[in-house]
Structure formats: structure tokens, C-alpha cells
Amino acid sequence: MMKKLLGLLFIVAIFTSGCSKSPNPQERFSEYIALWNEQKFDKMYDYLTSDAKKSITKEEFTNRYQKIYVDLQITDPKITFKQSKDDNQAKGEKADYTFSTNMDSIAGEIKFTQKANLKKEERDKKKNWYVDWNTTYIFPELKEGDKIGLSTTSPKRGGIFDRSGKGLAVNGEVYEVGVVPGKLADQKDAVIQQLSSLLKLTPDQINKALGASWVKPDLFVPLKKVSMDDKKRIEQLVALEPVQMKKVEARIYPYKDAAAHLIGYVGSITADELEKLKGKGYTSTDVIGKRGLEQVFDEQLKGKNGAKITIKKKDGSENVIAEKVVEDGKDLSLTIDSNLQVNMFKELKGEAGAASAMNPKTGETLALVSSPSFDPNQANLGFSADEWKALQEDKQQPLMTRFKQNYAPGSVLKPITASIGLTNGAITPEQSLEIEGLKWQKDPSWGSYYVTRVHKANPVNLEKALVLSDNIYFAQTALNIGKDAFAQGLKGFNFEEELVYPFPLQTSTIGSLDKDISLADSGYGQGQIQMNIVHLMAAYTPLMNDGNMIRPILLLDEQKSQVQKQQAMTSENAKMISSMLRKVVSDKHGTAHAAEMANYPLSGKTGTAEIKQKQGEKGIENGWFIAYDTKSLNLMVAMVVENVLDRGGSKVSVKKVKNIFSRVK
Structure with a gap:
């Protein structure tokens, strides 16, 4: 009886083994590609070989991909791999397949093809295929120890002009006021008090700027920008010996309050604005229209940032991955008569x-x-x-258009x-x-x-x-x-x-x-x-x-x-x-x-x-x-x-x- 039972179990085992499907490297790599297209980087890591995992942790792998995709503003990634009916690599222990990558970035389109290597490994008493990942899967030129570089060039903002060509919003210069901390010495408290009054900043705001992590004793620390028309204040600032002023580019509104509601003004982009404008080429350092026509026509006036993505090699050389030439903003001409305005x-x-x-x-x-x-x-x-508080609390509502x-x-x-x-x-x-x-x-x-x-x-x-x-x-x-x-x-x-x-x-x-x-x-x-x-x-x-x-x-x-x-x-x-x-x-x-x-x-x-x-x-x-x-x-x-x-x-x-x-x- 026992012999019959053992014989039956042996037959069942042989039958079950014959019916179980052997792991297929093409199907396995297709699953990996699908996860990549969905940007599920944490799940991609589970497909890596043991050797690949020794070179990078799951957290490092996931964070690296996420940071690259965010920093380079990668959108609409399409990674493709075509399976072949004639593939016989499943019989061996290794396989290799070519995949193609096409994606948009802050610097334009990125396209490349690369060969992926897969290995058969046993885990938990089961054999399967795993991707022998390395940094070249991100970009073919990216070798271990290389760094990805991103440089951007800001466009010149287009001007806003009246019907006669008079500037209603133009690019000009203002004074950037600041100090070199090392030159303050024992005058620090007195200078901060005077700057607080002249720049309308609290002492805490000034001290916070001076205490930033990047600040060094011999570096200029900017505190506030001042219009060149503000001559009385400039004279008082010049009289403060440790204070320095530099000319910097800025948006100028020659007609001031007379056209403020119509023209608006610009300011640094906020995190919320950056999120809303995602995919439109904006960066965290951009200046954008905050209200008025500056806001309505911001994309036209702003132009398009130039950007270059490079691979920085250990020897100091660079490989350009993608590059987009800067496009200056376009001018806006209005039917407005500035004199009548x-x-x-x-x-x-x-x-x-x-x-x-x-x-x-x-x-x-x-x-x-x-x-x-x-x-x-x-x-x-x-x-x-x-x-700002005075403007908001003014009963006549000067901020209302x-x-x-x-x-x-x-x-x-x-x-x-x-x-x-x-x-x-x-x-x-x-x-x-x-x-x-x-x-x-x-x-x-x-x-x-x-x-x-x-x-x-x-x-x-x-x-x-x-x-x-x-x-x-x-x-x-x-x-x-x-x-x-x-x-x-x-x-x-x-x-x-x-x-x-x-x-x-x-x-x-x-x-x-x-x-x-x-x-x-x-x-x-x-x-x-x-x-x-x-x-x-x-x-x-x-x-x-x-x-x-x-x-x-x-x-x-x-x-x-x-x-x-x-x-x-x-x-x-x-x-x-x-x-x-x-x-x-x-x-x-x-x-x-x-x-x-x-x-x-x-x-x-x-x-x-x-x-x-x-x-x-x-x-x-x-x-x-x-x-x-x-x-x-x-x-x-x-x-x-x-x-x-x-x-x-x-x-x-x-x-x-x-x-x-x-x-x-």
C-alpha cells in the first residue's frame, strides 16, 4: 500500500513539475520596463541582481531616480523593449536585451538606446531573472563616480510698451544693499539698527541673513534692493561705511502707481506657483508676473530658459546629454497712451x-x-x-483693480x-x-x-x-x-x-x-x-x-x-x-x-x-x-x-x- 502511495506522489510531482512555467527573461525584463515607465523606482529595485544591490541601497536607488527626474524635470518618459519570438536565452544563465529611452526634460528631448544584462539567480529556493543594473542604465555616459550637471540661462524678459513705444515695464537696474560680515567688527549692532530703519527690515531679519549657512566673513551678504530713484535713502546708506551697494538687473515701472493695476509687477516664483506651472519650463529661481499684464502674458514676456544637462567626468571633462538654447521673452505693445493714462x-x-x-x-x-x-x-x-499691512488694511483698498x-x-x-x-x-x-x-x-x-x-x-x-x-x-x-x-x-x-x-x-x-x-x-x-x-x-x-x-x-x-x-x-x-x-x-x-x-x-x-x-x-x-x-x-x-x-x-x-x-x- 505504501509503495503504491509513494508511486502516486512521484507521478504527481513529475506532472506538477512539467506543468510549472520556467522563468522567462523577456517577460521579466518587460515587467521591469513597465515599472520604469510608471516611475515606481522602489519596486524596480526588487528586480536587481545581488551584485547590483551591493553597489546601491534601495533608498539610494529610489532617491537617485526621483531626484534626477525632479531636478531635470523629466516628463513623459517612454522606455520601450520589443520581445522576440526567436529568443532562446531562457535556456542559459545570462541574457541581454536592448531597450530604447525617450523623454522630455528641462533641456529638451533625451533619447538613447542601451543594452541591459540579466542574470538567473536563486532566491528563496526559486530561480528567476534579475537585472544587472549599473549607472549607465540612467544615461549611457554616466559611469560610477560621474555626476550629472544642470546649468540654466535666464532669458531677457520682454518689455511692455505703450502705443508710442514708451516703456511701461522695462529691464533696468537697482541697487542691491548688503554688508560683508567681516567688516562689521564692533560696529555690528549699531549698523544693524541703522540698516533696520533704512531698509525697513527687522534686526532679526538682518541677523538671519547674516547667519545663513553659506555666509563667510569675506562674502557680500545681500539684504535688500533699493530703487535708484530713492536718492535720499541711497545717500544715507552710502554714509554707512561698512554697507556696500551693487548695481543689479531688475524690472522697472516708469509710470509707477499710475499704471500699477494694468501692468502689474513681477516677483520670485513660489513653491505653489512652481507646482501649478509644472511641465512649462519654470525653475525655482525664476521671476514671474504676479498680477496685471505681467501675469496675464507671463509666458510670452518671460521667454524660455536655456538649459544644459551634462555628465561631469572624474577627469573634469563633460558630456552634453541635452541642451536647449535660451529664448528671450517677446515685447508686448499696448494701445495705451501713457500721457493720457x-x-x-x-x-x-x-x-x-x-x-x-x-x-x-x-x-x-x-x-x-x-x-x-x-x-x-x-x-x-x-x-x-x-x-504690506498698511496696504491691506487701507479702507480705500489700493490693491483692488x-x-x-x-x-x-x-x-x-x-x-x-x-x-x-x-x-x-x-x-x-x-x-x-x-x-x-x-x-x-x-x-x-x-x-x-x-x-x-x-x-x-x-x-x-x-x-x-x-x-x-x-x-x-x-x-x-x-x-x-x-x-x-x-x-x-x-x-x-x-x-x-x-x-x-x-x-x-x-x-x-x-x-x-x-x-x-x-x-x-x-x-x-x-x-x-x-x-x-x-x-x-x-x-x-x-x-x-x-x-x-x-x-x-x-x-x-x-x-x-x-x-x-x-x-x-x-x-x-x-x-x-x-x-x-x-x-x-x-x-x-x-x-x-x-x-x-x-x-x-x-x-x-x-x-x-x-x-x-x-x-x-x-x-x-x-x-x-x-x-x-x-x-x-x-x-x-x-x-x-x-x-x-x-x-x-x-x-x-x-x-x-x-x-x-x-x-x-
Whole structure:
């Protein structure tokens, strides 16, 4: 019985042995390649021969690959190995296969082929194939003891220029202030105190810089960069004998706060920014745009870093693995008129608000201003903690870019409401409405809510309603148009649609028109209507272009006179409304009569947008005025000034816009 049992076990063993699959070196190497493509370096190590493992630990192997791939910005690695049906190497103890590598790096494409050696080894009483790895598997030229080198060349950043070629953001020089620690001697504490005051750094910040691991007694330690225009501070720094100053390259903003929000500034890239821009050729030492057009067009302005990856041999020689030539950034030319930009900014005189100028025939943006502002040169060189805190806590919010923000337009919307009403037949130019008193409501269902107006007039036609800016007339007009037709009419002027523009703007919105009160208020630019100042100017261009709405442009090489909305209003209505807006300025009763100038006929519309929680309470008011040169039709200016309550409302903006036109006429 026992003999039969042993015989049966022997047969089973032979059968099992015959059915078990012998290890195949091709399949084994294919598994290794698959792990490599997935960058699972720790698992790749398990495939190494015993001899290979003696030369490098698992931690060293994994960290080396990871560091190389991160430092060289290796992306999209493709390691390929083609199996052959005629391969007979499985019968022996050794095998070799050729694999190909193709990958992108910071210095461009890296391609090579290399031969891999495999050995059959027994582990845990099982035989299998293992990769006899060495450093040439990383790069064929990389021998044991060699080092991988990476050098980068920063491109020259492109400049930003106005329409006449004047620099709005240029490459220049500043002073880098620092000290040589060994020269401080017993003056150290006194010098640090003086530097702390002059550079607006804390003593701890200075001591931290002086105590960095790389610092040596005879090495210059940079502390802060100072603008060459800061002459008084430079004189004081020069007087401190141990202090040294060197000229270094830096981004310069000649027009300072006047164009800060539009142009923006640059600064050192952060770890978060580097992660977001992964794969785009950025490095940890790069300077990038932080806001404004510097940020929007950063890739164009920055250019592309030059990079070279080398293998540094023990004898001092080098092998170049990949090299990418530096590409300087491209200049950006704007339609902006820098003189007009400065004049408009100065005219705001620190008021909270926004202003813009445009050629309404071509759509060219001639100025784009946000006030109050900040000095982008100082932002570039670095605000002190106190300076940054003061900017953030300033109630006028100098860091806010107001020309991209939406505001309630108030009465500057009325010409658009008029156009929609004329198109829909809700009003006619001749039709007059009987309006008594200074307040009105549709019916008693409105409760205590009334639409109010400033001037008494009865009856009121379209021209008088525009000249006197009659809220009641336009509230009734919106109700006659109806919510659906009114919303559709506004969309015909690009509401609820992103305005294609190089600088990102908030999309102008309509809000709710479901209730009669909301619809009535929206007719004269209140309710939930919101629009930005660039859109407002674009919405007025049909008045000068036979009803076509022109797309605003900011880049000098963009096509001019592009039609954004074909026949936003009819040619006939455009001429009619424009003639009425001339009377808003020329008529002695017109709300913008203060802007009337001899031999310089302006047309325009005022607006006072009220922002409050409920009727009867005191809120805040923003004053608008938009005007254009009726004679030459080459300049339109719009302005909104915040907080004009008890200061004359829109008259604040009227006076300022008049001053702007008077300087350019």
C-alpha cells in the first residue's frame, strides 16, 4: 500500500513539475520596463541582481531616480523593449536585451538606446531573472563616480510698451544693499539698527541673513534692493561705511502707481506657483508676473530658459546629454497712451474709482486706471511687513483693480434702455408720458416702495427723460418692454457674456427681473444690473458706429474696428440717441451741462448709482459720467467715483472728465 502511495506522489510531482512555467527573461525584463515607465523606482529595485544591490541601497536607488527626474524635470518618459519570438536565452544563465529611452526634460528631448544584462539567480529556493543594473542604465555616459550637471540661462524678459513705444515695464537696474560680515567688527549692532530703519527690515531679519549657512566673513551678504530713484535713502546708506551697494538687473515701472493695476509687477516664483506651472519650463529661481499684464502674458514676456544637462567626468571633462538654447521673452505693445493714462490717474486724485478712455471707432483702449494705487517698483523690490499691512488694511483698498470690477451703472444705462424700448416699440421718440411729482409706483401692491426722480417735469418724452435723467420715465419704459424682452435686449449689448479682452474682466450681469419693482429699477441702471467700465464704453460704441458695437482691444497688433455685436441698435436710433446725449451736455438743464466747453462739443450721460439695503435709508452713492468728442469721434472717456453722497453725486465725475478732455483738445 505504501509503495503504491509513494508511486502516486512521484507521478504527481513529475506532472506538477512539467506543468510549472520556467522563468522567462523577456517577460521579466518587460515587467521591469513597465515599472520604469510608471516611475515606481522602489519596486524596480526588487528586480536587481545581488551584485547590483551591493553597489546601491534601495533608498539610494529610489532617491537617485526621483531626484534626477525632479531636478531635470523629466516628463513623459517612454522606455520601450520589443520581445522576440526567436529568443532562446531562457535556456542559459545570462541574457541581454536592448531597450530604447525617450523623454522630455528641462533641456529638451533625451533619447538613447542601451543594452541591459540579466542574470538567473536563486532566491528563496526559486530561480528567476534579475537585472544587472549599473549607472549607465540612467544615461549611457554616466559611469560610477560621474555626476550629472544642470546649468540654466535666464532669458531677457520682454518689455511692455505703450502705443508710442514708451516703456511701461522695462529691464533696468537697482541697487542691491548688503554688508560683508567681516567688516562689521564692533560696529555690528549699531549698523544693524541703522540698516533696520533704512531698509525697513527687522534686526532679526538682518541677523538671519547674516547667519545663513553659506555666509563667510569675506562674502557680500545681500539684504535688500533699493530703487535708484530713492536718492535720499541711497545717500544715507552710502554714509554707512561698512554697507556696500551693487548695481543689479531688475524690472522697472516708469509710470509707477499710475499704471500699477494694468501692468502689474513681477516677483520670485513660489513653491505653489512652481507646482501649478509644472511641465512649462519654470525653475525655482525664476521671476514671474504676479498680477496685471505681467501675469496675464507671463509666458510670452518671460521667454524660455536655456538649459544644459551634462555628465561631469572624474577627469573634469563633460558630456552634453541635452541642451536647449535660451529664448528671450517677446515685447508686448499696448494701445495705451501713457500721457493720457497719467493724466486720468492724477485727475482721480486718490479718489476710489476707475476710469477708462477709448477710441470708439477703432475700439483701442487708450487708458485704463484704478485708484487709489500702489508703487509696483516697491512691490517688485519687496514691501516691508508694515507697508504690506498698511496696504491691506487701507479702507480705500489700493490693491483692488477697480476697472475690472462690476458696479451698478445707474443712469448711464438709460441710453441702452432707450434703444431696447425703441427697438421693441415700447416707446417712440414723440411719445410723452404723464408723470406727476417726484415719486411714482405702479400700483398699491408696491406698498411703501416708490421710484423717485430729481427734477419735476410733465409731460416727459425720451429726449427730456435723457436730458433730465428721469428715473420714472425709464422705470415705466422697462415695465412696458417686459422682463423677457428687456433681458434679451441687454444680451444684445453683451450682458451675461464674457467680453473678449486681454485683461480678465468680470462679466456684466442682469440679475433677477422677476418682480415688477426689480424690472422697473433695472430700467434706470439699479436693481441687480452690474457692469464693468470697459463694457460700458463698448456698449456706447454703437452710437458712433451706425449701431454696431465695437470690440474693445488692448494690444496694438490686434485688428481694429472689430464688430462685437452687429446692429446692437439700429443706425437711425443710434443717431437719434446720440443727438439727445449731446443735449445732456449742451442744454442748460442737462445733468452734464457743467462739461460744456466752447468749440468742443461733448455728448454724454451721467449716472448716480445708489447702494443701500432698503428705500429711505442712507447708503452710498457712486458717481458716473461717460462722454465722447462729438466732432472727431476719436475719444471717449468713462469714469466712476465711489462715495459721492453729499458731494454732488455724478457732478464729481463730470468735472473730472471735463478736465481730462480740456487737456487733450
